[in-house]
Amino acid sequence: MSEDLKREAAAMALTEVREGMRLGLGTGSTARHFVDLLGQRVAQGLNVICVPTSEATAAQAISLGITLSDLETLDRLDLTVDGADEIDADLNLIKGGGGALLREKIVAAASDVMIVIADDSKCVDPLGKFPLPIEVNRFGLGATTRAVVEVIKAHGAEGGLKLRGEDKGEAFVTDGGHFILDAFFGRISQPEALSNDLLNIPGVVQHGLFLNMCSKAYVATPNGVKTLQRK
Ligand code: 5RP
Numbered sequence: 001m002s003e004d005l006k007r008e009a010a011a012m013a014l015t016e017v018r019e020g021m022r023l024g025l026g027t028g029s030t031a032r033h034f035v036d037l038l039g040q041r042v043a044q045g046l047n048v049i050c051v052p053t054s055e056a057t058a059a060q061a062i063s064l065g066i067t068l069s070d071l072e073t074l075d076r077l078d079l080t081v082d083g084a085d086e087i088d089a090d091l092n093l094i095k096g097g098g099g100a101l102l103r104e105k106i107v108a109a110a111s112d113v114m115i116v117i118a119d120d121s122k123c124v125d126p127l128g129k130f131p132l133p134i135e136v137n138r139f140g141l142g143a144t145t146r147a148v149v150e151v152i153k154a155h156g157a158e159g160g161l162k163l164r165g166e167d168k169g170e171a172f173v174t175d176g177g178h179f180i181l182d183a184f185f186g187r188i189s190q191p192e193a194l195s196n197d198l199l200n201i202p203g204v205v206q207h208g209l210f211l212n213m214c215s216k217a218y219v220a221t222p223n224g225v226k227t228l229q230r231k
Contacts, residue, residue, distance in 0.1 A: 002119055005220035009117035010034035012218040012225045013081045019047055022074050024107035026082025027054040027100035030117050034081050039064025053107050054100040055175050071110055080111040085130040087122050087217055091230040096133030096208030099174050105206055108213050116217040128188035133208040134181045144203030151197045152183045159184025178205050
């Protein structure tokens with residue numbers, strides 16, 4: 001059922017794609033449906049050029065015959081379509097559950113429009129039930145972790161911090177070669193201030209708060225796909 005909803009949201013985003021567009025391709029199970037549907041249109045003759053946000057998405061796109069490029073060759077993208085872990089009423093997001101947040105943010109920032117696709121389980125108020133992914137450099141991990149703990153405490157985190165993958169015996173490594181710390185907030189009441197405080201820590205590469213970046217969301221519910229626009 002949930003896969004059907006994700007695909008319905010992806011199909012709505014596909015209606016925004018036009019011939020000749022430069023597209024950012026997101027990462028995750030919902031974005032995967034979009035790439036799959038896009039591949040079908042490409043097989044029918046649609047011309048688009050795409051920048052993937054992860055090695056996994058790149059591999060999927062290549063397997064479908066989608067032309068890929070990068071942000072050295074293309075200065076701007078027309079549209080990025082991506083999934084999200086949480087979406088609030090202002091279309092601020094938590095992303096990075098799949099570990100691709102850094103490339104996702106770089107690609108979204110280089111895009112004129114970012115559209116998020118999701119099922120309605122992702123809509124929350126406020127953000128923060130989903131652990132916030134924080135991508136950190138491997139060098140100085142202990143010092144960075146201590147600094148991040150101070151920041152999340154100051155922002156009222158209800159839970160602690162976990163190095164992703166640690167419980168499975170091997171830390172998760174991102175496509176960029178970094179680690180991810182997942183921060184358990186419960187609720188994030190001041191996302192802008194939290195963003196600034198995290199980015200002020202030298203070992204923090206990026207975090208999964210996507211603030212004022214998404215302009216539209218297609219959210220699939222059992223009663224159809226809702227369109228949410230940023231006010
Ligand atoms: C990956 C992401 C994904 O978009 C996010 O985790 C949602 O994934 P899914 O569509 O599988 O629920 O941010 O870094």
